[in-house]
Amino acid sequence: MPGDFFMTADTAETAAMQARLLSNALPYMQRYENKTVVVKYGGHAMGDAALGQAFARDIALLKQSGVNPIVVHGGGPQIGAMLNKMGIESKFEGGLRVTDQKTVEIVEMVLAGSINKEIVALINAEGEWAIGLCGKDGNMVFAEKAKKTMIDPDSNIERVLDLGFVGEPVEVDRTLLDLLARSEMIPVIAPVAPGRDGHTYNINADTFAGAIAGALNATRLLFLTDVPGVMDKDKKVLPELTVAEAKALIRDGTISGGMIPKVETCIEAIDRGVEGVVILNGKTPHAVLLELFTEHGAGTLIVP
Numbered sequence: 641m642p643g644d645f646f647m648t649a650d651t652a653e654t655a656a657m658q659a660r661l662l663s664n665a666l667p668y669m670q671r672y673e674n675k676t677v678v679v680k681y682g683g684h685a686m687g688d689a690a691l692g693q694a695f696a697r698d699i700a701l702l703k704q705s706g707v708n709p710i711v712v713h714g715g716g717p718q719i720g721a722m723l724n725k726m727g728i729e730s731k732f733e734g735g736l737r738v739t740d741q742k743t744v745e746i747v748e749m750v751l752a753g754s755i756n757k758e759i760v761a762l763i764n765a766e767g768e769w770a771i772g773l774c775g776k777d778g779n780m781v782f783a784e785k786a787k788k789t790m791i792d793p794d795s796n797i798e799r800v801l802d803l804g805f806v807g808e809p810v811e812v813d814r815t816l817l818d819l820l821a822r823s824e825m826i827p828v829i830a831p832v833a834p835g836r837d838g839h840t841y842n843i844n845a846d847t848f849a850g851a852i853a854g855a856l857n858a859t860r861l862l863f864l865t866d867v868p869g870v871m872d873k874d875k876k877v878l879p880e881l882t883v884a885e886a887k888a889l890i891r892d893g894t895i896s897g898g899m900i901p902k903v904e905t906c907i908e909a910i911d912r913g914v915e916g917v918v919i920l921n922g923k924t925p926h927a928v929l930l931e932l933f934t935e936h937g938a939g940t941l942i943v944p
């Protein structure tokens with residue numbers, strides 16, 4: 641059976657941090673009791689072993705505090721490394737990986753295989769029961785080929801992007817996740833899903849996490865990445881952004897690359913009724929606990 645988080649402290653420093661957190665955290669823990677918190681664990685936020693263990697410990701503590709945590713993970717850099725090993729070049733358009741048949745096979749292998757199982761093992765090592773899934777399991781998510789367009793910055797003409805087997809989640813069935821919420825299990829989900837056309841689709845992990853959070857009416861959606869939040873032109877973190885301000889930053893190019901789908905997802909998630917979306921630095925140890933269980937959150941909070 642799942643163990644006791646507080647018995648897993650392996651250093652005096654960790655124990656002291658736990659005691660400090662606990663004394664202040666109780667009101668916050670109560671706020672999230674029985675609430676769904678979706679945590680998107682980005683490939684860039686996956687640092688060294690100690691950081692991975694701190695992340696797993698946070699997820700375990702959420703479950704032990706009566707929260708319903710759901711992990712959706714990415715793995716962009718790890719897919720890139722595997723493609724590179726196989727002599728395939730990574731190509732991105734608008735922050736999304738151009739995905740041909742061979743690439744989607746590798747994407748599924750890396751995301752739903754090695755990374756997914758690594759995260760499951762880390763959480764299990766904290767005494768919890770994690771279960772690794774992707775959109776295919778339990779008919780959880782169905783995707784359609786992504787229909788993306790881009791404004792060419794030189795000509796200002798809108799261009800349709802053909803990204804191959806890049807998908808957008810169009811159906812989310814919450815049956816399996818509802819079942820798991822009532823159990824000891826913590827779902828860890830890879831952003832791969834089938835289409836009704838029989839193909840397998842590669843879905844940006846941020847988009848996938850937003851769809852899951854929206855379907856479950858999650859209380860919080862946290863994006864763990866490798867920067868402290870959304871930054872302005874002078875690289876200063878913006879503690880809070882309205883939807884309109886975020887759209888303007890995308891339009892003027894301040895927000896670029898992988899931050900585009902992330903912020904677009906935040907906006908969609910808010911539209912679907914997710915109460916709060918935060919982009920924060922997963923490289924800060926215990927970022928999840930610090931965000932949820934302390935007075936001062938971290939990163940950029942996106943509000944309507």
Ligand SMILES: Nc1ncnc2c1ncn2[C@@H]1O[C@H](COP(=O)(O)OP(=O)(O)O)[C@@H](O)[C@H]1O
Nearest residue numbers: 682683684865867869870871894895896898899
């Ligand atoms: N305005 C911005 N503020 C913060 N990060 C930005 C901004 N514009 C682009 N980025 C880039 O977005 C990256 C985060 O997106 P991404 O690489 O997809 O992360 P993840 O793998 O965590 O999903 C940052 O590392 C940064 O280089």
Ligand SMILES: CC(=O)N[C@@H](CCC(=O)OP(=O)(O)O)C(=O)O
Nearest residue numbers: 682683714715716736737844845
């Ligand atoms: C369509 C698309 O771009 N899919 C992503 C899926 C992984 C992901 O999103 O990982 P991060 O969260 O670490 O960026 C990719 O192939 O890289």
